[in-house]
Amino acid sequence: MKSSELGCLESGDLRISGELICKICQDLYNSGWVTGTGGGITIRSGDAIVIAPSGVQKERMQLEHLFVMSLKTREYLHKPLQALKPSQCTPLFLAAYTCRDAYACIHTHSQEAILLSEVFPNSDYFSASGFEVLRHIPRGSKRNGFYSVTDAVKIPFINNTAHESDLHDSLKAAILAYPEACAVIVRDHGIYCWGDTWQDTKMNTEAVEYLFQAYLRSRKIEY
Numbered sequence: 001m002k003s004s005e006l007g008c009l010e011s012g013d014l015r016i017s018g019e020l021i022c023k024i025c026q027d028l029y030n031s032g033w034v035t036g037t038g039g040g041i042t043i044r045s046g047d048a049i050v051i052a053p054s055g056v057q058k059e060r061m062q063l064e065h066l067f068v069m070s071l072k073t074r075e076y077l078h079k080p081l082q083a084l085k086p087s088q089c090t091p092l093f094l095a096a097y098t099c100r101d102a103y104a105c106i107h108t109h110s111q112e113a114i115l116l117s118e119v120f121p122n123s124d125y126f127s128a129s130g131f132e133v134l135r136h137i138p139r140g141s142k143r144n145g146f147y148s149v150t151d152a153v154k155i156p157f158i159n160n161t162a163h164e165s166d167l168h169d170s171l172k173a174a175i176l177a178y179p180e181a182c183a184v185i186v187r188d189h190g191i192y193c194w195g196d197t198w199q200d201t202k203m204n205t206e207a208v209e210y211l212f213q214a215y216l217r218s219r220k221i222e223y
């Protein structure tokens with residue numbers, strides 16, 4: 001790969017974002033939160049958002065496989081030379097960017113999110129209280145502060161759909177209806193989690209997924 005083929009990913013913040021995406025996708029895979037071609041992360045730098053390709057093993061992606069889109073115009077500022085399509089999660093990532101002014105968004109396929117969908121088949125949201133990890137979960141954004149151990153966090157559920165793009169309207173509605181949530185659970189699928197920076201997004205995802213595990217284990221729900 002000649003560096004010129006990387007276009008705007010060749011240097012600067014976009015290159016750093018792209019390299020982080022490749023590394024964090026490896027971490028998500030090694031955590032068991034994504035398998036196959038599922039899940040992913042997008043990171044924003046100013047108006048530019050870096051997006052993974054669709055249908056590839058995300059833990060094996062390289063910088064030259066990534067897309068860059070303008071948040072404002074929705075035009076692609078860079079496309080890979082290979083015949084790849086952008087992640088089907090792109091409209092959902094855009095909802096987090098536009099509705100929450102997020103700077104990154106992670107999509108997992110965690111078993112715990114799926115199990116919680118079964119444990120709460122009729123609830124609009126998952127709620128938990130009394131766990132230390134709540135102190136690491138922001139009230140939607142760290143600008144609003146964090147939950148305390150005695151608070152009850154609410155993370156909304158939305159129903160899964162046959163096509164990823166069909167999740168957009170319900171995801172956006174949940175983001176707007178639960179301004180103190182930093183994540184949405186897609187039933188029997190996984191979560192979308194965002195943050196004010198890529199670091200916050202990674203930490204928020206880890207905290208939310210840890211809360212799911214702690215909740216299920218504390219109630220002796222085996223999986």
Ligand SMILES: CSC[C@H](O)[C@@H](O)C(=O)COP(=O)(O)O
Pocket residue numbers: 037038039040052053054055056086087088089107164
């Ligand atoms: C391509 S089917 C939908 C996927 O499973 C989607 O939910 C996902 O996690 C990843 O989609 P992708 O388009 O490969 O980035």
Ligand SMILES: [Zn+2]
Pocket residue numbers: 038039107108109189190
């Ligand atoms: Zn998915």
